[in-house]
Amino acid sequence: MLLTVVICTYHREELLALSLTSLAQQSADPDRYTVLVVDNAGREATRQVAERFSVGYTTKAAVGLSHARNRGLEAAATPWVLYLDDDIQAPPDLLQRFLDRLDTADFAALGGMVRHWFRDPPPRWLRRYYRRPMRPSPQAAFGELAADRYLLGGLLAVRRRAGQKVGGFSARYGMQGRRVGRGDEDEFQVRLRRAGFGVYYDPEIVIDHLVQPYKYTFAGILQLARAAGRDGLGMRGNTKPNRWQVLRRLAIITGYSLPFNLARWLFKPQYYWQNAYLDTLTKYYFLWGQYHAQHTLNSR
Structure with a gap:
């Protein structure tokens, strides 16, 4: 087995179930990957969602996305960990695209671009901010990212030993419960690069990420x-x-x-x-x- 898909979640069982539904429809060989839910709230309802989809489940008492990501890094037993948010929709070929790249990887991190989806129609003024996907780079082909470019945290594959070597994610910069943080995945990639690890981007890897209602305000x-x-x-x-x-x-x-x-x-x-x-x-x-x-x- 090559890959553990880690989904960190906090009080969002309904969205988690939607995300796991899309992951249950993947075209990749299920013997090559596993899914692990890291519950940052320790809720029985979240555990039940994980059981319903027959995926792994663990908890992290210290509240914060960085703490939960580090728990996933610690709990995984595969060479690679893929971090996905709990409010995504994964195309059926998502994991196969990652597996194809990771089989012969000489780098330590890989990501793609993120499209947007809405549960309810957004107001007209909001649409201009989400007309195009979020891209880590304008580059049109698979390759190493420039040093001033960073992969998006909601679609980030990490070589487990490299992530452990640099100390995982820093809680100083990440989300903590409902407190917004915006820098932990960037700072993590800075430390990967300092340690000599490559950070790569593939524009053919795409995922859909929910625009949360608080972003309408x-x-x-x-x-x-x-x-x-x-x-x-x-x-x-x-x-x-x-x-x-x-x-x-x-x-x-x-x-x-x-x-x-x-x-x-x-x-x-x-x-x-x-x-x-x-x-x-x-x-x-x-x-x-x-x-x-x-x-x-x-x-x-």
Whole structure:
């Protein structure tokens, strides 16, 4: 057996069942992979979902996605671990595509691109943010990612020994219960690269990820922007600003981004006032997160 599919979950039995339904329809040989649910809430209802689909089940008492991911890394007995979110829909060939790449892999991490799905029709203004899949890179062919590019955490295969060697995922940067975190998978890949391991991307590997209802709200979107600034220091060119830099960037946002987005609202079709509001405020919130960050990663 080559691969353990690890699904970390927290209070989301209905979504977990939908995800496991899609994994039950895979074309890959079931003798080559296994599925393990890591329950970060320790709920009987979650255990029952895992039993219904005849998949592995374990718990992690310390709340946080990074803790749950590390539990999956610890519990797996296969050479590779594939992390999937509990709100995905997997195409029937997903695991076969991973297995084909991992059979001859000389790298330590592999991912693909993420499309979006909605349980309910989204508001018109939200659609512009999800018109295209999320891609770690514009590269059109399988290969190594550039050093300033990072695989998406909800579709991430890791060589188990490499993950253990670098110490797994850091709870400083990840989701903790309902607290939004935005940087643990990026920071993990930084440490893999520092240790000499390759990080690869295959644009032919695709998964569908649910746009959660909180992302329909202004508060949720702004919270994500602040978390991205706070948790991504040292990654993606994100550095902690000093007070002078904060003032300068506030002036740029207020003097340029605000009037520019207002003009787009007035003159650009299908650009709504909500877009102008969010495209401006997210810059303020991202800067706020950067300035108040507690942890700084030097990725050089």
